[in-house]
Amino acid sequence: MAAVVDLAGVSIVRNGSTLISDITWEVDESDRWVVIGPNGAGKTTLLQVISAQIHPSSGVAGLLGEVLGTVDVFDLRPRIGLTSAALAERIPRGERVHDVVVSASYAVLGRWREQYDELDHERADELLAQLHIDRLADRTFGTLSEGERKRVQIARALMTDPELLLLDEPAAGLDTRESEELGARLRRLADDGQAMLLVDHDMGLVLGTCDHIIVLDFGQVIARGAPADIRADDGVIAAYLGDDVVATTQEAGT
Numbered sequence: 001m002a003a004v005v006d007l008a009g010v011s012i013v014r015n016g017s018t019l020i021s022d023i024t025w026e027v028d029e030s031d032r033w034v035v036i037g038p039n040g041a042g043k044t045t046l047l048q049v050i051s052a053q054i055h056p057s058s059g060v061a062g063l064l065g066e067v068l069g070t071v072d073v074f075d076l077r078p079r080i081g082l083t084s085a086a087l088a089e090r091i092p093r094g095e096r097v098h099d100v101v102v103s104a105s106y107a108v109l110g111r112w113r114e115q116y117d118e119l120d121h122e123r124a125d126e127l128l129a130q131l132h133i134d135r136l137a138d139r140t141f142g143t144l145s146e147g148e149r150k151r152v153q154i155a156r157a158l159m160t161d162p163e164l165l166l167l168d169e170p171a172a173g174l175d176t177r178e179s180e181e182l183g184a185r186l187r188r189l190a191d192d193g194q195a196m197l198l199v200d201h202d203m204g205l206v207l208g209t210c211d212h213i214i215v216l217d218f219g220q221v222i223a224r225g226a227p228a229d230i231r232a233d234d235g236v237i238a239a240y241l242g243d244d245v246v247a248t249t250q251e252a253g254t
Contacts, residue, residue: 004164006062013057019045020219034198034206037216077107081157084168093142104159127155147178171202
């Protein structure tokens, strides 16, 4: 089984502060992982490495058979589908929804002078229809609800048929119905064989979608394994995620 992520001793240091430290981790193409941990644990920084947005300060980051620092990231990024709050903030609010999705072909935000062929436009329309938001194609991104924006981002992330899908808190800001719809969509992607990595606090969502959990705290991996293994470690969950999540996690496992 090919590894889509292969980290060896990866650390990120910024302004004298260590954001993640000595992380060694392998994700196979058949894996569905979720990264959990308290605020400031290093989850977003780890995702930035895996999405080829930043390079390690030390260690080796292998992504999709390439090594960061030896490959043009502009060739690598279109192979990775990404959604995140930071990415959403960079999408021009006046951008047409169809263009938000189709521009992923060039891994750019905001249509300018790029040329897209008919297949690109058909692909964007197909994804919008699959996510039941084709009615929004001519709306501008800034006029959408939070749930609608999340679905547009997922359509954009899938535009290039990525080898790896990274979702940073995709359920944040969604109501119960929207979260359930998102979970159903992610489970269909998982069933289709999509390599997937989520960062989220919605344990109902992640436990229904992913088969492995990795727990971070203070930039270090403190636990990893199948959901059943993490559920059994009440000390880890209680210490780093709170008793309410312990209850949710145990309830989801019953």
